[in-house]
Amino acid sequence: MSENRIVGEIIDSSTAKPDNSGKSIADYKEEKSSERHYYGDALNDDNVNDVIDDVVPHVVVIVGFPKYGKSTFVASLYHAVLTIGKIGKFRFVDSDTITGFERRSQIRKLEHETKKRIDRTPVYADYFLSLLFENEENGQLIKIVLSDRSGEKYREYAKFEKVIEEDKALRYAKHILFFLDAKKIASDGFFDVQTDLRPLMIRMNKYGAFGDDKRIDVVFNKIDQAKDNPDYATNKSEILSLIKNVTPVNKEFELCSLKVTDNDKLNQFFVYLLDCCAEPKHNSEEDAAHIDWVNTELSNI
Amino acid sequence: MEMNLKDMLTDNLVVPFEDEILNRLEQICQKYSDELDASEMASRYINSVLMNESDLDLKETIEGKYQAEYKTSIHLPKCVMRPLTVYIVHRMITNEGDIWPYLAIRNCLALCVGEFERVPYPEFFIYVVDYTDALLKSKSKIETVDDKSFMKGLFHDKYTTLDLSKKESQDMMKNIVRDAWYYRIQNQLLDLPEADNLYARIYKMLKDLVDSMPWELHNEQSLSQIRQITKQAKPNKITIRQIVEKVSSVVDEYECLDDSSVLLRVMSNSQDNLRSSGFMDKQLSAKEFALYLYYELLLEKHYE
Numbered sequence: 001m002s003e004n005r006i007v008g009e010i011i012d013s014s015t016a017k018p019d020n021s022g023k024s025i026a027d028y029k030e031e032k033s034s035e036r037h038y039y040g041d042a043l044n045d046d047n048v049n050d051v052i053d054d055v056v057p058h059v060v061v062i063v064g065f066p067k068y069g070k071s072t073f074v075a076s077l078y079h080a081v082l083t084i085g086k087i088g089k090f091r092f093v094d095s096d097t098i099t100g101f102e103r104r105s106q107i108r109k110l111e112h113e114t115k116k117r118i119d120r121t122p123v124y125a126d127y128f129l130s131l132l133f134e135n136e137e138n139g140q141l142i143k144i145v146l147s148d149r150s151g152e153k154y155r156e157y158a159k160f161e162k163v164i165e166e167d168k169a170l171r172y173a174k175h176i177l178f179f180l181d182a183k184k185i186a187s188d189g190f191f192d193v194q195t196d197l198r199p200l201m202i203r204m205n206k207y208g209a210f211g212d213d214k215r216i217d218v219v220f221n222k223i224d225q226a227k228d229n230p231d232y233a234t235n236k237s238e239i240l241s242l243i244k245n246v247t248p249v250n251k252e253f254e255l256c257s258l259k260v261t262d263n264d265k266l267n268q269f270f271v272y273l274l275d276c277c278a279e280p281k282h283n284s285e286e287d288a289a290h291i292d293w294v295n296t297e298l299s300n301i
Numbered sequence: 302m303e304m305n306l307k308d309m310l311t312d313n314l315v316v317p318f319e320d321e322i323l324n325r326l327e328q329i330c331q332k333y334s335d336e337l338d339a340s341e342m343a344s345r346y347i348n349s350v351l352m353n354e355s356d357l358d359l360k361e362t363i364e365g366k367y368q369a370e371y372k373t374s375i376h377l378p379k380c381v382m383r384p385l386t387v388y389i390v391h392r393m394i395t396n397e398g399d400i401w402p403y404l405a406i407r408n409c410l411a412l413c414v415g416e417f418e419r420v421p422y423p424e425f426f427i428y429v430v431d432y433t434d435a436l437l438k439s440k441s442k443i444e445t446v447d448d449k450s451f452m453k454g455l456f457h458d459k460y461t462t463l464d465l466s467k468k469e470s471q472d473m474m475k476n477i478v479r480d481a482w483y484y485r486i487q488n489q490l491l492d493l494p495e496a497d498n499l500y501a502r503i504y505k506m507l508k509d510l511v512d513s514m515p516w517e518l519h520n521e522q523s524l525s526q527i528r529q530i531t532k533q534a535k536p537n538k539i540t541i542r543q544i545v546e547k548v549s550s551v552v553d554e555y556e557c558l559d560d561s562s563v564l565l566r567v568m569s570n571s572q573d574n575l576r577s578s579g580f581m582d583k584q585l586s587a588k589e590f591a592l593y594l595y596y597e598l599l600l601e602k603h604y605e
């Protein structure tokens with residue numbers, strides 16, 4: 001059995017290698033995900049629906065290239081949930097993917113301590129993570145499901161039509177979060193960001209990932225390493241234009257997702273995400289009045 | 302009104318079912334809805350939808366039928382049961398076209414008093430509300446026939462032999478009987494003494510009204526009576542829990558025949574599970590209470 005390995009390894013650069021179990025990435029790809037899935041690990045397309053119960057999940061797809069901080073963000077959310085027990089008015093109740101969070105959390109911790117880059121979400125790793133909360137004000141249960149895929153996947157999406165079509169959540173989820181590396185945008189790496197992002201946007205648009213009923217947010221992560229750079233504002237603006245040329249953007253955020261203490265902006269963003277889940281599906285006033293048949297009839301008699 | 306099961310299910314899942322599974326589920330649901338009696342099942346199923354509960358029997362039934370038909374198992378997440386249920390009920394009631402299941406579903410909406418903006422699948426419930434209204438109007442209509450010479454003859458010993466197999470004769474007699482009932486019930490209700498307890502009085506009057514009805518669809522006359530009964534009522538609202546207390550002295554303990562009679566259930570059955578739900582904290586004015594109650598009593602009378 002090859003399960004339950006922490007698959008990240010500390011590396012000096014982006015030279016991704018297979019882990020030390022003797023299996024190559026291709027070997028893992030050929031295994032059925034469900035066969036190597038641990039209880040509590042992240043989930044995939046084959047098994048994610050199994051954890052849905054009475055609560056309709058709010059699915060957030062986190063889109064971003066390697067090293068942009070997607071998994072760090074997820075781990076920081078998990079850290080906040082475990083240490084405080086709640087996010088704003090939402091009390092943490094349960095998770096079906098504790099092990100999946102733990103993997104990301106462990107690697108975030110190593111990254112923080114060693115100050116080294118860790119290749120933590122291999123392309124073959126499962127990606128859906130779920131958290132269940134209770135709104136303390138009204139008792140409503142809300143479930144957030146995060147799609148945290150390897151950044152390499154999004155490179156593949158930009159290149160190959162067939163690959164992006166396998167990502168059903170990207171097409172059907174109502175909430176997409178673009179994760180961007182502000183540090184890179186503020187540097188010469190800005191051109192690489194453009195080069196990577198442009199074909200991805202085109203491919204996502206063609207696939208039907210955007211639409212009127214979707215909430216598209218953009219997060220500029222690692223802002224602490226970019227905000228003082230004079231080129232950042234201009235470059236950021238160009239990146240935003242690139243995205244907005246393809247789809248309307250709901251909100252923009254500037255965060256440092258690695259820092260978990262005294263980080264109000266990050267905490268406010270967590271609250272925002274959960275508020276999105278808790279938004280009741282409101283019928284229009286006209287529809288609600290129409291359904292209220294008793295008062296319609298009373299006005300006629 | 303068309304319902305698209307694929308879209309309804311996809312909205313509730315992280316990853317949508319494959320088209321093959323969706324097509325199979327659609328067929329299973331269609332076949333199953335054809336087997337069901339809407340009068341028996343619509344209320345129960347819609348109760349589960351409006352209370353945001355999954356009907357586990359229905360879940361097992363659909364999963365069992367899927368296994369039997371396609372020799373492969375399927376696990377239906379609980380949260381897809383709401384769309385599946387609405388889809389089945391919609392098909393079931395449109396198959397039959399009978400007024401009573403529509404009326405029952407409309408009665409169930411009392412469960413959502415005060416929060417109609419959160420009713421799921423509003424297009425379905427709007428369709429039910431409109432169709433019920435249209436059915437009540439069309440079904441309760443009796444053609445007016447000139448009955449002057451017939452009535453005059455009765456009082457002058459000039460009896461006319463009526464052939465009641467003829468629609469014209471039937472309509473004439475129905476009009477006369479309805480008007481006679483209406484006259485009697487008006488006087489009867491006028492004679493009832495005023496009471497401090499308005500809600501108990503409304504219950505008593507409506508019970509008498511519905512019990513005395515020669516036909517359940519004398520809707521126009523009944524609504525006119527309800528206007529009379531509640532004309533002094535103030536618009537302030539009280540909780541259903543308070544209403545239950547107020548009517549307890551006039552309501553006998555009994556078991557309702559239909560799940561859609563949600564007010565009658567909490568009023569007449571101290572063991573009903575709605576008694577321990579948030580439904581008891583919802584608020585109604587006396588007029589709203591009267592109208593909901595009237596249609597519940599009507600449906601119960603029909604199913605007697």
